[in-house]
Amino acid sequence: MGQLLCCVKVEQSTVAMRERFGRFDKVLEPGLHCLPWVFGSQIGGYLSLRVQKLDVRCETKTKDNVFVTVIASVQYRALLEKSVDAFYKLSNTKEQIQAYVFDVIRACVPKMNLDAVFEQKNEVAKAVEVELEKAMTNYGFEIVQTLIIDIVPAETVKKAMNEINAAARMRVATQDKAEAEKILQIKRAEAEAESKYLSGLGIARQRQAIVDGLRESVLAFSDNVPGTTAKDVMDMVLVTQYFDTMKEIGASSKSSSVFIPHGPGAVRDVAGQIRDGLLQAHAHETL
Numbered sequence: 001m002g003q004l005l006c007c008v009k010v011e012q013s014t015v016a017m018r019e020r021f022g023r024f025d026k027v028l029e030p031g032l033h034c035l036p037w038v039f040g041s042q043i044g045g046y047l048s049l050r051v052q053k054l055d056v057r058c059e060t061k062t063k064d065n066v067f068v069t070v071i072a073s074v075q076y077r078a079l080l081e082k083s084v085d086a087f088y089k090l091s092n093t094k095e096q097i098q099a100y101v102f103d104v105i106r107a108c109v110p111k112m113n114l115d116a117v118f119e120q121k122n123e124v125a126k127a128v129e130v131e132l133e134k135a136m137t138n139y140g141f142e143i144v145q146t147l148i149i150d151i152v153p154a155e156t157v158k159k160a161m162n163e164i165n166a167a168a169r170m171r172v173a174t175q176d177k178a179e180a181e182k183i184l185q186i187k188r189a190e191a192e193a194e195s196k197y198l199s200g201l202g203i204a205r206q207r208q209a210i211v212d213g214l215r216e217s218v219l220a221f222s223d224n225v226p227g228t229t230a231k232d233v234m235d236m237v238l239v240t241q242y243f244d245t246m247k248e249i250g251a252s253s254k255s256s257s258v259f260i261p262h263g264p265g266a267v268r269d270v271a272g273q274i275r276d277g278l279l280q281a282h283a284h285e286t287l
Contacts, residue, residue: 007035010028010029016045020041028043066153067153067154072149075143076093097136114153
């Protein structure tokens with residue numbers, strides 16, 4: 001309808017190619033333009049000046065013979081001052097960009113190992129961008145940015161990488177667990193040694209207290225009862241200890257059965273055994 005009235009509207013961020021009898025005549029920028037079709041003028045086509053995005057999937061092989069799919073995202077736009085070249089020189093802009101991306105990626109990635117591809121993907125993207133910039137400028141396009149948005153190895157390779165990672169983590173976990181067990185055993189041994197040491201100190205102090213008490217009892221009894229000897233006092237103390245022990249055994253409901261000789265001469269026999277043991281120990285110390 002607009003062309004019937006010899007007028008045409010060009011949208012924002014778009015230019016139109018005006019032709020006269022099939023030959024390029026003028027670039028029409030956004031706005032309303034007169035198009036005298038009766039004199040052979042017509043619109044040859046429209047060209048968007050907006051930034052466009054193209055995702056390119058390229059399968060290639062790394063230096064260590066691993067097949068990967070590299071996905072590159074190219075952002076580009078047509079230049080207003082070169083819009084004629086951008087419209088007329090290329091019949092399919094996306095295929096042209098895709099061909100250059102394939103060429104650069106398949107030239108760069110085979111020189112790297114798989115790990116290096118992941119680590120240096122920015123360098124790969126830069127190489128693609130530089131090559132595209134040199135090539136597409138001649139066709140009136142500007143490369144805004146190029147990104148490597150994903151690197152996908154073959155499924156078997158990903159599975160192997162996951163297994164290697166899992167094994168490495170399991171090895172570290174096993175080492176940490178063994179180290180923790182080692183520390184636990186050391187601490188347990190130290191605690192046991194400390195416990196035995198403290199128990200020994202307690203027993204030694206207990207025995208020392210018993211000896212001190214017996215000595216004080218013997219001295220007090222000898223002073224209060226003239227004519228008694230240390231032997232008499234010791235026998236009486238042993239008798240007292242003997243009956244106290246019998247009382248404790250009888251009072252305890254959880255004690256096992258204990259068979260001991262009991263009679264008028266039992267205390268004397270026990271006292272004799274203690275005295276003989278003390279004399280023998282003293283004799284060994286003297287020798």
